[in-house]
Amino acid sequence: MSRQLPPGPVLDRRRFLALSAGAGATLLAGCATGKAAAPVLVGPGSPRISQLEQARSRPGQRSVDAVLKATPGEVDLGAARVSTWTYGGELPGREIRVRRGDLLRVRLQNGLPQPTTVHWHGLALRNDMDGVPVLTQPEVAPGASFDYAFTVPDAGTYWFHPHVGVQLDRGLYAPLIVEDPDEAGGYDQELVVVFDDWLDGTGRNPDQVLAGLLANGMGGMDMSGMDMGGGSGGMTMPRSELLGGDAGDVVYPHYLANGRTADAPRTLDVRPGQRVRLRMINASGDTAFRVGVPGTSMTITHTDGFAVVPTSAEAVLLGMGERIDAVIKIPDAVVPLLGLAEGKDGITQVVLRSGLGAAPDAATAAKALLKRPVIQVNDLPAAEPVALTAREPDVVHAVKLGGPEPGYTWTINGRTYDPAAGLPVREGQRVRLRFENTTTMFHPMHLHGHTFQVRGAGGIGPRKDTAIVLPKQTIEVDFDADNAGQWLMHCHNVYHGEAGMMTVVSYLE
Ligand SMILES: [Cu+2]
Structure with a gap:
């Protein structure tokens, strides 16, 4: 070592x-x-x-x-x-x-x-x-x-x-x-799909993008991205109704599924009627993806690794760092599993090939998917075996998300990352985090070392380690403090995190 x-x-x-x-x-x-x-x-x-x-x-x-x-x-x-x-x-x-x-x-x-x-x-x-x-x-x-x-x-x-x-x-x-x-299984094949937004090697790298954001001090569009094309273009910031405001700070020229752009996608050979377990991961820096197979509903079985009450959906939103497992029954046609860069006009796909014939045009398929209702993951109830036992919290921590100010600075409880000023917990406690988003952009908040339970509709939400907090929204999550240590808790927008939106859940003796 x-x-x-x-x-x-x-x-x-x-x-x-x-x-x-x-x-x-x-x-x-x-x-x-x-x-x-x-x-x-x-x-x-x-x-x-x-x-x-x-x-x-x-x-x-x-x-x-x-x-x-x-x-x-x-x-x-x-x-x-x-x-x-x-x-x-x-x-x-x-x-x-x-x-x-x-x-x-x-x-x-x-x-x-x-x-x-x-x-x-x-x-x-x-x-x-x-x-x-x-x-x-x-x-x-x-x-x-x-x-x-x-x-x-x-x-x-x-x-x-x-x-x-x-x-x-x-x-x-x-x-x-x-x-x-x-695990019982109940599917014939598995497909792991990693979605990503891409700019490295296309004229600038992520370090340069961060430097540009910090220098421009505007917390909005990265101006150095204006000439990249492929994004929303113009002076308009990417916006999304689904995300309740700003959809991102960076314009990307490419969006990928398993490392490939939509025009040269990976394909999976399947047979009609087969059940395929999709394990979908959003590895993006600054992009949420709306994912789904147009015309084919999927059964969501897990969020962030933990089982939920199986729920049918045609489209689902995947924030940075989030994962969703879903099972689909393969139709008798070549179909795309789409990833639509939310609010950014970008498309990527993996093609599920169950027979001869061409995949439908990705842009046409995307239009169809955009018309479908999108499931709210934070409201999916945890499956009974993984739900936390009902218990009042021993400690409640406010986690106020702020920014960007004075330039491109994002904060938690009014300050940028300082490991000396974390959120104290003690082993054995039931801890509640109350995320309050005071900004105009969504933040996928990620806690290390634990899987919390979102208090969704009816109080019983999904077990997750990364949960989207929409602009002006307050959500509560509970976890049992059963894994002592010093655990980072931060926004999984990599530029927000680096610009300050991080803190520590800090176990005390
Ligand atoms: Cu953020």
């Missing part, structure tokens, strides 16, 4: 060392000023983290090993060949597939010119393997490697990506599928 500290700000290094010291570490700024009872945080180096991992693991558990090489290279999107960064030269990166309860061991080799980490999105894993720089581990320097090893606690559709800067908006992402050995 190479866990050397990278060169970096001394403050960051101290912070990490303090966290690593585990029990007894008091944090952070302001705690060393002689105040008496400074809170003691459960850091990634705390003995409690190993205890929790031991409780999750089983004697004789299977281990699955993988090597992940983050590397620059060229990929063919269909409409364009681009220079970008990927895992292992593939886009998406090669899927990792395990069973619930397995020990997953992954060696990350950093072949990038920047430091990086891997975050295992959605998993309630041990805190020191969560991949958040400084908070849970040092960044992995260029040329260095890091060994991740953790028990995978829950079945479902997950994914992984870096948690450094805006690297997520390059090609660094891949599915992580956790099978449930006890």
Whole structure:
């Protein structure tokens, strides 16, 4: 294991060392000023983290090993060949597939010119393997490697990506599928589809886009994108009725499904009448997708890995970081599974080929899908076995989403990211987060290390780790504080997160 500290700000290094010291570490700024009872945080180096991992693991558990090489290279999107960064030269990166309860061991080799980490999105894993720089581990320097090893606690559709800067908006992402050995199944085939918005290698990279947003200080359209084409064009910001306001801050020239543009799609050979389980993942930086097969309803079975009461829908909205599993019955025709970039006029697709003949024109199919009602995922009830037991919260934290101000600054409770000013919780508590969106844009809010339950219509919403909060909307989510550590909680718009919209759910001793 190479866990050397990278060169970096001394403050960051101290912070990490303090966290690593585990029990007894008091944090952070302001705690060393002689105040008496400074809170003691459960850091990634705390003995409690190993205890929790031991409780999750089983004697004789299977281990699955993988090597992940983050590397620059060229990929063919269909409409364009681009220079970008990927895992292992593939886009998406090669899927990792395990069973619930397995020990997953992954060696990350950093072949990038920047430091990086891997975050295992959605998993309630041990805190020191969560991949958040400084908070849970040092960044992995260029040329260095890091060994991740953790028990995978829950079945479902997950994914992984870096948690450094805006690297997520390059090609660094891949599915992580956790099978449930006890699951009944009820489908003939599986199709994992990763949706993405794409600009890397088309004239600017995500670092330049972020720099442009910060410099323009307008929190709206990234002006450097005006000449890119393929977006909404003109001075108009992307807007969406479904999203209740602004649909994004960045114009992308391409939208991808499994690494391909709509004009050169991936195809899946199927037979009429077959039941196909779709595992859909939105890996975008700044784009929600409206997904569906026009004219064919799907049965939504899971959100963010956890079962919901099966619900029929023709179209569903997938925010950045969200996943939906759905089963469709293949019709007797060649049909597209569409991803429509919400409010941005972009289309991508995977073609389901059940016979001869051409796929319908994607633009025509998109028009048909846009006419169909869209299911509100936050209102789907959790399936009974995964629903939280009814309990009043021990603590309620307000999470006020603000911005952009004074330039391109996005805030939580009036401040940008400061790990010393997180939301304190204690193990054993039922915690409620009350997200209040005061902005004109939607925010898919993601909590690391836990799967909360949205309080949807009737109080019982879905179990999720990422939930869209619409403009001017307030939603509440509950979770049990059963996975001690320091857990990032942030907007999964990668530009909002980097511009400040992050905080920490911070376990105290
Ligand atoms: Cu946001």
